[in-house]
Amino acid sequence: MEWSGQSILVTGGAGFIGSHTVVQLLKQGFSVSIIDNFDNSAMEAVNRVRDLVGPKLSLKLEFNQGDLRSKEDLENLFSKKTFDAVIHFAGLKAVGESVAKPQKYYDNNLVGSINLFEVMEKYNCKKMVISSSATVYGQPDKMPCVEDFKLQAMNPYGRTKLFLEEIARDIQKAEPEWRIVILRYFNPVGAHESGRIGEDPRGIPNNLMPYIQQVAVGRLPVLNVYGYDYPTKDGSAIRDYIHVMDLADGHIAALRKIFTTKSIGCTAYNLGTGCGTSVLEMVTAFEKASGKKIPVNMCPRRPGDATAVYASTKKAEKELGWKAKYGIEVICRDQWNWASNNPWGYQGKPLN
Numbered sequence: 001m002e003w004s005g006q007s008i009l010v011t012g013g014a015g016f017i018g019s020h021t022v023v024q025l026l027k028q029g030f031s032v033s034i035i036d037n038f039d040n041s042a043m044e045a046v047n048r049v050r051d052l053v054g055p056k057l058s059l060k061l062e063f064n065q066g067d068l069r070s071k072e073d074l075e076n077l078f079s080k081k082t083f084d085a086v087i088h089f090a091g092l093k094a095v096g097e098s099v100a101k102p103q104k105y106y107d108n109n110l111v112g113s114i115n116l117f118e119v120m121e122k123y124n125c126k127k128m129v130i131s132s133s134a135t136v137y138g139q140p141d142k143m144p145c146v147e148d149f150k151l152q153a154m155n156p157y158g159r160t161k162l163f164l165e166e167i168a169r170d171i172q173k174a175e176p177e178w179r180i181v182i183l184r185y186f187n188p189v190g191a192h193e194s195g196r197i198g199e200d201p202r203g204i205p206n207n208l209m210p211y212i213q214q215v216a217v218g219r220l221p222v223l224n225v226y227g228y229d230y231p232t233k234d235g236s237a238i239r240d241y242i243h244v245m246d247l248a249d250g251h252i253a254a255l256r257k258i259f260t261t262k263s264i265g266c267t268a269y270n271l272g273t274g275c276g277t278s279v280l281e282m283v284t285a286f287e288k289a290s291g292k293k294i295p296v297n298m299c300p301r302r303p304g305d306a307t308a309v310y311a312s313t314k315k316a317e318k319e320l321g322w323k324a325k326y327g328i329e330v331i332c333r334d335q336w337n338w339a340s341n342n343p344w345g346y347q348g349k350p351l352n
């Protein structure tokens with residue numbers, strides 16, 4: 001079967017990873033429909049995706065404002081159009097908020113996903129790429145993380161990802177016609193090289209790169225470095241930071257695999273670089289890329305954080321033919337390009 005040119009539904013396509021993936025999908029010749037409720041995104045991101053791909057490819061992009069928790073919204077979509085596959089990004093992702101408001105996370109991430117499975121089944125669309133996370137490895141005693149490690153969630157957000165994986169495995173086992181690829185992202189960062197789209201978190205960022213970025217543009221005074229006594233080379237924690245454009249290409253590779261491999265079943269792949277970078281190394285790399293000083297405040301460890309997490313990339317390389325191209329220099333360059341051109345994100349100016 002041909003593997004490009006098909007019609008793909010992208011849930012959460014206005015969000016950070018979704019918007020970058022939509023650009024790559026359109027460039028590869030796919031038709032794309034997005035469903036997003038703008039819970040954590042803005043129409044401006046979709047407008048900029050259209051600008052980036054140009055008027056011709058924009059004709060192949062359709063946006064639908066809707067919520068996966070509403071079966072009616074999903075029925076409206078599937079009854080009007082035939083989709084060859086779905087890439088499912090939509091979900092809430094803030095670990096701290098998930099601890100404070102677990103029902104909100106189970107409702108949004110699991111009820112929304114179950115609705116999606118049901119409507120896909122009803123309309124006989126049984127090919128799917130699912131966003132999972134390295135968080136499903138918990139705190140493994142060995143590195144790098146290999147796909148067949150024991151899975152373990154550490155908080156409600158992580159449990160929604162773990163349950164989503166299990167639900168997908170059960171559905172595929174019961175109905176072998178389904179072809180599902182689960183992608184476990186490590187730490188997605190960076191931005192499109194144009195500087196037109198990027199990550200735009202609401203409120204004070206929880207994650208390292210958006211926080212560094214906001215210090216660099218003067219929105220925040222200082223970066224708190226959580227933990228300087230880890231058993232690592234400089235005492236700060238180590239993660240596997242992956243450029244969002246590499247991730248976007250990983251989704252195209254996953255679709256290709258799904259369209260060309262009848263026996264894919266329900267298979268999980270890590271999307272990471274395999275390289276670990278410490279918090280302090282990232283600060284230095286960002287200072288170099290931006291020419292800005294990032295003041296740091298050394299703080300105690302953040303509860304629940306692991307010392308070092310990075311991916312084994314062998315399975316994705318071998319079976320998806322995909323490998324990350326970019327390292328932290330390009331990540332910091334592109335993140336700074338986005339930040340310096342859009343210091344207040346998509347809103348353009350401070351919200352009062």
Ligand SMILES: NC(=O)c1ccc[n+]([C@@H]2O[C@H](COP(=O)([O-])OP(=O)(O)OC[C@H]3O[C@@H](n4cnc5c(N)ncnc54)[C@H](O)[C@@H]3O)[C@@H](O)[C@H]2O)c1
Nearest residue numbers: 012015016017036037038039040041067068090091131133
């Ligand atoms: N960014 C990360 O660090 C990271 C790491 C691992 C996994 N993930 C997963 O990848 C996916 C995409 O993450 P992202 O960083 O692009 O997040 P994001 O918040 O930028 O994008 C998610 C999008 O989904 C939309 N959405 C949320 N709930 C919805 C619903 N019920 N109906 C319709 N739309 C809804 C939001 O408005 C947003 O546009 C998520 O599932 C997330 O859990 C992200």
Ligand SMILES: O=c1ccn([C@@H]2O[C@H](COP(=O)(O)OP(=O)(O)O[C@H]3O[C@H](CO)[C@@H](O)[C@H](O)[C@H]3O)[C@@H](O)[C@H]2O)c(=O)[nH]1
Nearest residue numbers: 133134135185186187206207208211224225226237279302
């Ligand atoms: O202001 C900050 C923010 C983070 N960190 C540290 O930076 C590292 C990376 O933190 P962060 O960017 O929050 O990523 P993770 O904690 O690794 O978790 C991210 O990556 C996981 C794996 O993909 C996802 O599951 C999570 O949702 C996502 O938040 C950690 O050591 C943090 O303690 C700081 O020192 N200061």
